[in-house]
Amino acid sequence: xxxxxxxxxxxxxxxxxxxxxxxxxxxxxxxxxxxxxxxxxxxxxxxxxxxxxxxxxxxxxxxxxxxxxxxxxxxxxxxxxxxxxxxxxxxxxxxxxxxxxxxxxxxxxxxxxxxxxxxxxxxxxxxxxxxxxxxxxxxxxxxxxxxxxxxxxxxxxxx
Amino acid sequence: xxxxxxxxxxxxxxxxxxxxxxxxxxxxxxxxxxxxxxxxxxxxxxxxxxxxxxxxxxxxxxxxxxxxxxxxxxxxxxxxxxxxxxxxxxxxxxxxxxxxxxxxxxxxxxxxxxxxxxxxxxxxxxxxxxxxxxxxxxxxxxxxxxxxxxxxxxxxxxxxxxxxxxxxxxxxxxxxxxxxxxxxxxxxxxxxxxxxxxxxxxxxxxxxxxxxxxxxxxxxxxxxxxxxxxxxxxxxxxxxxxxxxxxxxxxxxxxxxxxxxxxxxxxxxxxxxxxxxxxxxxxxxxxxxxxxxxxxxxxxxxxxxxxxxxxxxxxxxxxxxxxxxxxxxxxxxxxxxxxxxxxx
Numbered sequence: 001x002x003x004x005x006x007x008x009x010x011x012x013x014x015x016x017x018x019x020x021x022x023x024x025x026x027x028x029x030x031x032x033x034x035x036x037x038x039x040x041x042x043x044x045x046x047x048x049x050x051x052x053x054x055x056x057x058x059x060x061x062x063x064x065x066x067x068x069x070x071x072x073x074x075x076x077x078x079x080x081x082x083x084x085x086x087x088x089x090x091x092x093x094x095x096x097x098x099x100x101x102x103x104x105x106x107x108x109x110x111x112x113x114x115x116x117x118x119x120x121x122x123x124x125x126x127x128x129x130x131x132x133x134x135x136x137x138x139x140x141x142x143x144x145x146x147x148x149x150x151x152x153x154x155x156x157x158x159x
Numbered sequence: 160x161x162x163x164x165x166x167x168x169x170x171x172x173x174x175x176x177x178x179x180x181x182x183x184x185x186x187x188x189x190x191x192x193x194x195x196x197x198x199x200x201x202x203x204x205x206x207x208x209x210x211x212x213x214x215x216x217x218x219x220x221x222x223x224x225x226x227x228x229x230x231x232x233x234x235x236x237x238x239x240x241x242x243x244x245x246x247x248x249x250x251x252x253x254x255x256x257x258x259x260x261x262x263x264x265x266x267x268x269x270x271x272x273x274x275x276x277x278x279x280x281x282x283x284x285x286x287x288x289x290x291x292x293x294x295x296x297x298x299x300x301x302x303x304x305x306x307x308x309x310x311x312x313x314x315x316x317x318x319x320x321x322x323x324x325x326x327x328x329x330x331x332x333x334x335x336x337x338x339x340x341x342x343x344x345x346x347x348x349x350x351x352x353x354x355x356x357x358x359x360x361x362x363x364x365x366x367x368x369x370x371x372x373x374x375x376x377x378x379x380x381x382x383x384x385x386x387x388x389x390x391x392x393x394x395x396x397x398x399x400x401x402x403x404x405x406x407x408x409x410x411x412x413x414x415x416x417x418x419x420x421x422x423x424x425x426x427x428x429x430x431x432x433x434x435x436x437x438x439x440x441x442x443x444x445x446x447x448x449x450x451x452x453x454x455x456x457x458x459x460x461x462x463x464x465x466x467x468x469x470x471x472x473x474x475x476x477x478x479x480x481x482x483x484x485x486x487x488x489x490x491x492x493x494x495x496x497x498x499x500x501x502x503x
Contacts, residue, residue, distance in 0.1 A: 004419070005419065010364075013363065014363055014364030015364075017363045017364065017365075017373075017377070018364060018365070020412075020415075021365065021370065021373040021412070024408065024411060024412065024415075025327075025328050025370060025373065025408060026327040026328065026408070027327065028324075028326060028327055033324075083320050083322075084320075086320060088320065088322045089319070089320045089321060089322045089323075090322075091322055092321070092322015092323060092324070093322060093323070093324055093325075095322075096324045099322050100322065100323070105322070108320070108321060108322050109321060111320065112317075112318035112319070112320035112321040112322075113318045113321075115318065115319075115320055116313060116318035116319060116320070117318075119217065119218045132318075133317065133318065133321060
């Protein structure tokens with residue numbers, strides 16, 4: 001290496017190199033990505049809302065909770081099927097967080113992992129690896145609901 | 160050539176470079192690759208382009224193995240030999256426990272030396288094969304390296320069908336394998352391996368596992384500088400200098416690093432990762448993986464060596480020595496580069 005770099009301590013050299021690399025590396029185009037994510041994510045949610053209205057119209061006897069569950073499962077099934085046909089990954093490459101954040105992204109994460117590990121068998125392949133990507137979502141979901149429940153309970157003691 | 164060893168009985172060595180006095184000859188070469196590589200600029204030089212990513216097998220891992228088998232038997236055939244005339248096979252790949260190479264070796268009744276140098280494996284196997292041939296330990300050796308996009312994705316990144324976005328600094332793992340037959344008997348016009356510079360592991364603290372080019376460029380620079388220092392040569396002494404899979408970004412970084420050491424790389428320098436895909440294929444920084452340098456060496460470069468267009472090249476394959484465990488545990492990405500001189 002050049003004398004200048006040779007004379008630096010490892011830490012200083014790494015810092016200098018990291019700055020140089022971050023300067024020269026191409027960056028993700030944040031604003032266009034965010035715009036696409038906003039539009040696509042919003043569109044998926046609108047489809048979900050449409051399903052809620054549709055199911056409400058078809059099944060007037062159902063409670064809003066049941067209707068919501070039905071709409072969510074429909075989106076999950078659609079995303080899972082699209083993943084199986086190799087369409088959702090292309091859609092995700094285009095839409096980014098717009099395809100990742102809604103419940104369809106969760107479905108894609110589970111299905112993609114399940115498919116990937118199918119060759120290692122049903123139990124140790126598909127089932128054991130199914131939540132490899134989506135697992136943290138479940139962990140945080142459960143942990144956060146416990147936390148919120150706890151706060152709710154503490155507040156209810158005083159109100 | 161630079162300073163020669165004093166005693167004739169000993170092999171020549173200076174610094175990190177070893178010289179092969181007997182000039183092990185490349186008498187056979189073969190490359191096999193996938194559809195994307197076939198559509199790239201070097202596609203027309205590849206011996207066998209396979210459009211089915213499973214290659215008729217049940218899993219991608221088995222498809223990678225089959226590519227190795229085809230590359231190795233193809234190279235032996237190209238050399239005009241029978242498999243039983245080969246003494247030793249040296250091979251490596253990216254998968255855990257280098258299964259593609261060792262499983263492919265089941266099909267050949269050969270002494271097998273499995274090696275791991277991440278994406279630098281083609282240069283490492285070529286250098287080690289030359290050591291075996293030049294040392295007089297074997298007459299003919301077959302060396303190979305390869306990788307598969309789908310198996311590498313599974314091991315290092317995400318399931319194939321996951322809808323995630325790749326960062327702009329990322330590279331695309333090449334699906335392909337290359338193989339070379341080295342011999343102590345030269346045929347007319349066969350290129351020869353005359354020297355090899357073994358690299359040191361260099362770590363400049365890059366943490367981004369997607370930015371392999373930045374992680375490997377300092378290692379490439381260190382090996383190239385060591386090579387020039389040991390041999391007393393300069394970039395213009397080579398018809399062309401090739402690095403393995405630094406990609407566009409890594410290539411730019413290497414030029415900068417070498418410029419700081421007063422070596423200017425001109426138009427006679429290219430990176431195989433940058434060459435293998437077309438800009439229009441939109442694969443960000445270009446190709447990576449063992450297969451990247453292995454395929455380009457055994458297609459485009461070999462063609463130009465054989466038709467005499469290149470007189471002497473420096474082939475510097477680069478590797479990022481990370482594992483999924485090390486990167487999740489917050490370790491930096493160390494790099495390595497090995498250089499091989501091939502002359503006509």
